Amino acid sequence: xxxxxxxIVDVPAMQTDRPFDxxxxxxWEAIIAPGMRVEVPFGSRQIQGFxxxxxxxxxxxxxxxxxxxxxxxxxxxxxELLLLSNDMVKQTFAFKISCLQAMxxxxxxxxxxxxxxxxxELTEAEQFELFKGKDSMxxxxxxxxxxxPLLAKLKKEDKIEISYEVVNKAxxxxxxxxxxxxxxxxxxxxxxxxxxxxxxxxxxxxxxxxLLIEEKDSSSVAxxxxxxVTSAVLKQMAKKNWLxxxxxxxxxxxxxxxxFKKTQAMPLTSQQQQVITPILAAVNTSKNETFLLKGVTxxxxxxxxxxxxxxxxxxxxxxxxxxxEIALTPQMVExxxxxxxxxxxxxxxxxxxxxxxxxxRKIERGEAKIVVGARSAVFAPFQNLGxxxxxxxxxxxxxxxxxxxxxxxxxxxxxxxxxDCPVILGSATPSLESRARAQKKVYTLLELTxxxxxxQLPEVEIIDMKDELKAGNRxxxxxxxxxKIRGRIAKGEQTVLLLNRRGYSSFIMCRDCGFVxxxxxxxxxxxxxxxxxxxxCHYCGHEEGIxxxxxxxxxxxxRYYGTGTxxxxxxxxxxxxxARVIRMDVDTTRKKGAHEKLLAxxxxxxxxxxxxxxxxxxxxxxxxxxxxxxxxxxxxxxLPDFRAGEKTFQLLTQVSGRPGRGTIKGEVxxxxxxxxxxxxxxxxxxxxxxxxxxxxxxxxxxxxPPYYYTVLITTSHQNEIEAAKKIQKxxxxxxxxxxxxxIILGPTPKSIAKVNNRYYYQCILKYKNEPNLFDIxxxxxQSSQGEIAKGLYLSVxxxxxxxx
DNA sequence: AGCACGCCGACT
DNA sequence: GTCGGCGTGCTC
Numbered sequence: 001x002x003x004x005x006x007x008i009v010d011v012p013a014m015q016t017d018r019p020f021d022x023x024x025x026x027x028w029e030a031i032i033a034p035g036m037r038v039e040v041p042f043g044s045r046q047i048q049g050f051x052x053x054x055x056x057x058x059x060x061x062x063x064x065x066x067x068x069x070x071x072x073x074x075x076x077x078x079x080e081l082l083l084l085s086n087d088m089v090k091q092t093f094a095f096k097i098s099c100l101q102a103m104x105x106x107x108x109x110x111x112x113x114x115x116x117x118x119x120x121e122l123t124e125a126e127q128f129e130l131f132k133g134k135d136s137m138x139x140x141x142x143x144x145x146x147x148x149p150l151l152a153k154l155k156k157e158d159k160i161e162i163s164y165e166v167v168n169k170a171x172x173x174x175x176x177x178x179x180x181x182x183x184x185x186x187x188x189x190x191x192x193x194x195x196x197x198x199x200x201x202x203x204x205x206x207x208x209x210x211l212l213i214e215e216k217d218s219s220s221v222a223x224x225x226x227x228x229v230t231s232a233v234l235k236q237m238a239k240k241n242w243l244x245x246x247x248x249x250x251x252x253x254x255x256x257x258x259x260f261k262k263t264q265a266m267p268l269t270s271q272q273q274q275v276i277t278p279i280l281a282a283v284n285t286s287k288n289e290t291f292l293l294k295g296v297t298x299x300x301x302x303x304x305x306x307x308x309x310x311x312x313x314x315x316x317x318x319x320x321x322x323x324x325e326i327a328l329t330p331q332m333v334e335x336x337x338x339x340x341x342x343x344x345x346x347x348x349x350x351x352x353x354x355x356x357x358x359x360x361r362k363i364e365r366g367e368a369k370i371v372v373g374a375r376s377a378v379f380a381p382f383q384n385l386g387x388x389x390x391x392x393x394x395x396x397x398x399x400x401x402x403x404x405x406x407x408x409x410x411x412x413x414x415x416x417x418x419x420d421c422p423v424i425l426g427s428a429t430p431s432l433e434s435r436a437r438a439q440k441k442v443y444t445l446l447e448l449t450x451x452x453x454x455x456q457l458p459e460v461e462i463i464d465m466k467d468e469l470k471a472g473n474r475x476x477x478x479x480x481x482x483x484k485i486r487g488r489i490a491k492g493e494q495t496v497l498l499l500n501r502r503g504y505s506s507f508i509m510c511r512d513c514g515f516v517x518x519x520x521x522x523x524x525x526x527x528x529x530x531x532x533x534x535x536x537c538h539y540c541g542h543e544e545g546i547x548x549x550x551x552x553x554x555x556x557x558x559r560y561y562g563t564g565t566x567x568x569x570x571x572x573x574x575x576x577x578x579a580r581v582i583r584m585d586v587d588t589t590r591k592k593g594a595h596e597k598l599l600a601x602x603x604x605x606x607x608x609x610x611x612x613x614x615x616x617x618x619x620x621x622x623x624x625x626x627x628x629x630x631x632x633x634x635x636x637x638x639l640p641d642f643r644a645g646e647k648t649f650q651l652l653t654q655v656s657g658r659p660g661r662g663t664i665k666g667e668v669x670x671x672x673x674x675x676x677x678x679x680x681x682x683x684x685x686x687x688x689x690x691x692x693x694x695x696x697x698x699x700x701x702x703x704x705p706p707y708y709y710t711v712l713i714t715t716s717h718q719n720e721i722e723a724a725k726k727i728q729k730x731x732x733x734x735x736x737x738x739x740x741x742x743i744i745l746g747p748t749p750k751s752i753a754k755v756n757n758r759y760y761y762q763c764i765l766k767y768k769n770e771p772n773l774f775d776i777x778x779x780x781x782q783s784s785q786g787e788i789a790k791g792l793y794l795s796v797x798x799x800x801x802x803x804x
Numbered sequence: 805a806g807c808a809c810g811c812c813g814a815c816t
Numbered sequence: 817g818t819c820g821g822c823g824t825g826c827t828c
Contacts, residue, residue, distance in 0.1 A: 007828080011805050020828040043827040044807060060828055789823080 003029055004058050005067060007049035008096050009042050010110060014785045017095045020049070021058040023066040035075025035082055037108070038067045039166045046164040048110035050100050052082055071168050076104060076364075078381060080418055087414065090774060093781060093796045094404030102404050103379040107357040111167040114139035116151055120159040130154075170357055175250040176220040178234065180208040180243050187212075190242065200229045201237055208243065220245065251358040254351055260337040265310065266303055275446045276304050282422035283311055283386055290413055292393075292438040293426040295448030296686070297657020298455060301426050304448075305389050306339050308424070309370055313343065317386025317421070318369045322408055324395040325349055325374040330596050331621060336372050347373030347380075350593075375400060378408040378415070385419040388412045393425035393434055394650060396801050405797055409434075428657065428688070429650045432699065435692055436706040458628075458659050458666035460652075460684040464675040475575060476568055481629050481669045482575055488627050489579060489608045493664070495627040497572070497611045498655055499565055499585075500635050508535070508546070512555035517547060521757045528564065568631065569611055584612030617654045626666050628659045633672040633680055641802045642704045645679040649691050652683035703743060705799070708766040711777065712800040714750065716793045720759040724749075726792055727761040730780055734765070737776050742767040750804070758793075764803055774798075 006019035022040050024032050032038065032051060040049050046068065058064060077085075081103050088099040101109055117136040118127070130147055131137055139162075142151055154160045182190065191205045204227045211218055224231060237243050268276065275293065282289045295301040309319040323332060325348060336344045345359040345368035362368040364381045371380040375398055378388070390398070390412050398408040409425065416423035425434055425443065438445035451457070463478045473479055488495050507525040509516045516525050519537035526535035528546065536543050549556050565585040572581060582602050589595045595615075602610045603622050610616060610625075633652060641647075652670060659666025672680055682691040700707050713730060717723040727747040735744065746763030753759060767773065777796050784794045 004828095009827085011827080013805055015825090016805080016827070022828060040828080042806095045805095045827090047805095058828080062828075064828055 001056060002026065003032075004055050004064065005032060005038070005051045006053040006055060007038060007040055007067075008052055008100060009040065009049040010047050010097055010101075011042070012095045012097050014095075014782065014788075017097070019052060021055075021060050021064055023064045024054070025066050028067065028070060031070060031073070032067065033075050034079070035077035037071035037076060037110075037168075039069030039071060040067055041065045045112075046166055047112065048166050050077065050097070069166065071110075071166070076108065076381075078383065080415070081379065081381070084411070084414060084418075088404055088406055088411075090778075091410070091798065092404040092406050093777065093798070094406075099404045099406075102376065102400075102406070105170075105353070105357045105360045107170045107353045109169070111169050113165045113167055115163045115165060116142055117161045117163055118159065119161045120157075122154070122159055126154070169353075171354075172361070173250045173252050173354065173358070174247045177217050177246050177248045178208075178220050178223050178243050179217050179246060180212055182208075182242055184209055184212055187242075198236075200227070200233045201242075203227050204229055204233060204237060205242070219248075251362060252352070252355045253358070254355050255333070255337065255346070258337075260334055260341070262341075263335065263338040265307055265339075266300075268303065268307070269300065269450070269452055271448050271450055272300050272304055272452075275448060276307060278444065278446065279304070279308050279387075279422055279424065280311055283308065283315070286420045288417050288420045288422065290416065290423045290425065290437075290443045291446050292430055292434050292443040293424055293446045293448070294430050294435075294688070295426065295428060296451060296457065297428050297654070298451040299428075299448035300452045301391070301448065302335065303452075305391070305424070305426070306335070308387055308389070309340070312386030313340070313369050315386060317384050318380075318382040319371075319386055320377060320380050320382065320388045320412070320415075321370065321372045322378055322388070322390045322398070322412065323372065323374065324392050324397045330599075333372065336370065340370055342367075343369040345371045345373075345380075347371060347377040349374065350595075375408045378411045385415060385421050387422050387424065388416050389424045389426065391426045393427045394429055394431035394646075399799075399801055401801075407799070429653045430688075432646060432692065432695060433706045436696065456665050457686050458656055458668050460656055460668040460670060460686075462675050462680060462684055463669060463671045465671050465673050468671075476571055476631055477575060477629075478669070478671055481671065484627055484667065484669065485576060485579070485609065485629070489576070492605075492624075493626045494602070494605070494607075494622065494624045495609045495629065496616060496625055496655075496658060497568075497609060497629045497631060498617060499568055499611070499613055499631050500633060500651065508558055510550035510553060510555055511557040511559050513550060513553040515550050515552035517551070521755070565611060565613060572609070572611065579609050580607040581609045581611055582607040584610065584616055589615070614651070617651060617658075621658075625659050626664050627669070628655050628666070629669045629671070630655060631671055633670045634674045634677065641804060642699070642702060643802060645677075645695055645698070648677075649679040649683050649688075649695075652680065653686070653688070656683065656686065703766055708743070708768060709770075710799055710803075711765040711767075711773070712762060712797040712803065713765070713777075714760055714762045714795045714797070716758045716760045716795075718758055718791055720749075720753075722790075722792055723759045723761045726784075726787070726794065727763055730794070731763055733780060734776060737772065738765075738767070738770060742770060745803075752804075762803075764800075 003024045005022050005024050007022055009016055009020055032054070034051050034053055036051050038049055038051055039046055048071065077100065085096060085099040085103070088094070089096050115136050115138055118131060127133065130150065142148055151160060155162065187205045187209050191202045195202045204223070207223060207227050220231065220234060224234065234243065238245060279291055293301060293304065305321060309321065312319045333346055345362045347356060347359050351359070360381070363371055371377050390409050393409055400406055412423050434443065437443045463480065465478065468478050485495050507516055508528060517535060518525050519542050521537070521542055526537055529536050533546060534543050535546055547558065550558060565583055569581055569583050572579060582598050584598050588598065601607065605624065630652065633648065656668050659668060670680060670684070674680060678694050679691065682694070699705065713727070715723045715726040715730065717726065724747065731744060731747060743766040744763060745766065747761050750760035750762050781794060781796060
């Protein structure tokens with residue numbers, strides 16, 4: 001009896017979101033296993049798919065097709081990850097194929113190529129003009145050369161054939177190695193013999209001799225460099241059988257030329273000791289337990305992580321360390337590489353696709369025991385996990401913004417349960433959700449309240465910008481902040497200035513008629529970009545020139561509103577001309593590596609002031625920074641977002657941890673128009689507990705998370721009425737199936753109601769206990785299938801980051 | 805998602 | 817008559 005493989009095909013659509021059965025050819029029966037990628041015929045195409053199961057019988061009535069290719073020699077997805085994908089589908093409403101692909105480096109996603117091949121004699125003219133004398137070409141080429149109509153005719157005459165090819169992008173990098181074939185003595189002889197006629201070869205021979213002594217081979221490139229010879233010399237020597245070339249698999253190593261200083265475990269403070277004890281107990285007994293490690297900035301959370309991982313590795317297990325993308329700085333990597341060396345794999349968005357693939361392979365082959373990485377590293381293919389750490393667990397970047405909308409924290413906890421290992425959620429400002437779970441003893445709360453070295457937390461001064469305005473200061477810098485900056489420059493100390501850009505953009509407005517330039521496709525004003533001298537839409541990418549006159553009243557009094565980093569920099573230099581400023585924002589850090597370069601320059605003392613957006617709030621541990629200024633603490637507070645207070649508190653606490661890590665006590669200046677706001681006041685007091693209590697009270701009153709679970713349902717259509725009608729229909733369908741306590745907010749148009757010429761409507765469900773809700777939502781999505789063709793879209797986002 | 809199949813209007 | 821427009825339904 002031939003075996004049958006159940007395959008999830010690479011077609012992200014509702015109708016194909018189920019397994020398809022295929023025959024396994026006898027020759028592959030021993031090879032094909034669940035978790036492997038295969039190539040299968042699907043309709044008239046050939047596509048990639050994942051084997052999720054192998055069975056004896058099929059329920060399919062017609063003749064099964066057979067698998068036509070295997071793309072892996074061993075499964076790329078373990079039983080565990082296949083199992084996890086089932087739960088992911090239920091939780092995120094995404095297609096199974098999307099979930100499976102999210103678990104692998106993007107390089108393993110198939111690329112498809114369509115080919116046109118000649119199968120019958122063409123006229124000479126056709127052969128030459130269309131195919132340039134060859135007998136096949138890619139569809140892409142035909143398309144770009146506008147040949148499709150002509151070729152369609154040939155297809156009809158059966159003179160050419162259309163074929164499909166699945167291209168596996170995943171390629172291992174190979175390097176050419178050199179192996180000496182002579183003994184030391186033979187080389188010595190040959191060296192003498194060719195000293196005169198072939199001095200280069202003699203030189204290479206001496207290098208080969210030293211390789212022989214060290215008992216290792218060299219890469220061809222390295223040898224050429226060392227001996228300062230060309231490949232021709234080596235080729236010549238290979239001909240004489242003095243050496244041989246062979247290929248070796250190599251990793252693209254982004255940290256190749258870096259030397260990491262070895263670091264040792266530091267002695268723990270008594271608090272750290274107290275905190276690590278229960279964690280190590282869980283590690284030792286392979287007990288699944290989720291710890292919420294709440295530690296003020298500088299309290300040495302990282303050392304606790306490092307020593308926990310150290311223990312895990314000693315037990316022969318592996319560890320995942322998740323950090324938010326922006327916190328994945330070279331400093332962070334250095335600390336892990338310094339402690340664990342080659343056993344660390346690093347995964348972040350700065351790596352090329354190939355580099356990511358190689359890091360993944362290192363993990364898969366068991367060469368790496370520890371992975372440090374951003375969100376998707378939670379899927380690292382470890383077989384025997386000993387601990388999963390989610391640092392800065394409150395960070396919103398742990399939730400993927402598009403399908404599959406998974407939350408890395410949830411995945412970490414799932415995997416922790418599967419592997420019977422502890423999960424550590426670490427933060428100075430835990431999310432309310434996690435902190436509340438610790439309250440209910442779902443998580444074990446561990447606290448670090450003291451900074452190592454007994455450093456004082458910096459003094460935080462709050463400046464009411466309304467007073468500054470009254471005093472006639474219309475600049476972005478309060479007088480006292482200016483003075484403090486001057487003082488630091490005089491003392492040779494450094495300042496960090498943070499411009500909070502959340503909920504803010506620079507737009508232009510006509511002062512005569514009040515006209516604001518908006519996007520023609522979206523319901524939003526265009527943002528001014530000084531670097532390109534254009535107005536851009538951040539939603540659809542529309543771009544146009546900066547108008548000289550008002551398009552509405554043709555007046556010439558156009559004013560720029562909002563404060564971009566460029567503008568602030570100009571202003572700063574006009575107030576303090578002697579300041580040397582490094583500006584960090586999306587514009588100056590777009591190039592690869594620019595981020596690190598700017599930070600390194602600042603660390604070297606090449607500037608007095610680092611001016612930037614949120615991206616500088618994290619991981620800046622330079623001892624010479626003694627002053628941090630937050631230029632606009634409250635931009636988020638104006639937004640209709642129930643997490644605005646939490647986000648503001650987190651940001652201010654974050655930056656308050658920055659200054660004064662050296663011997664000097666640091667200072668923080670917070671400029672705001674809302675000095676009374678509890679988030680700002682309590683951040684000043686460094687009082688998380690009171691903030692938590694107050695915010696929980698507000699959440700309770702407003703029936704928000706963590707008291708309620710939430711789901712955001714969105715509909716969209718080119719026609720506003722269709723989108724509105726659909727959301728209304730959805731609500732009518734759901735409402736009778738829900739309990740009385742469940743609250744339905746809306747329907748309302750989204751706060752940006754029109755994006756890319758589509759209108760968006762939404763509603764929010766707030767509920768405490770709805771065991772059937774997810775099934776109902778899956779049904780709604782299912783029954784909305786027919787309308788997709790009409791351009792009517794429906795999306796479901798469980799636990800959205802914001803309601804906007 | 806693609807692609808074939810099928811049914812209507814506009815043309816050599 | 818037939819070419820090609822797009823709506824419909826299927827892919828093991």
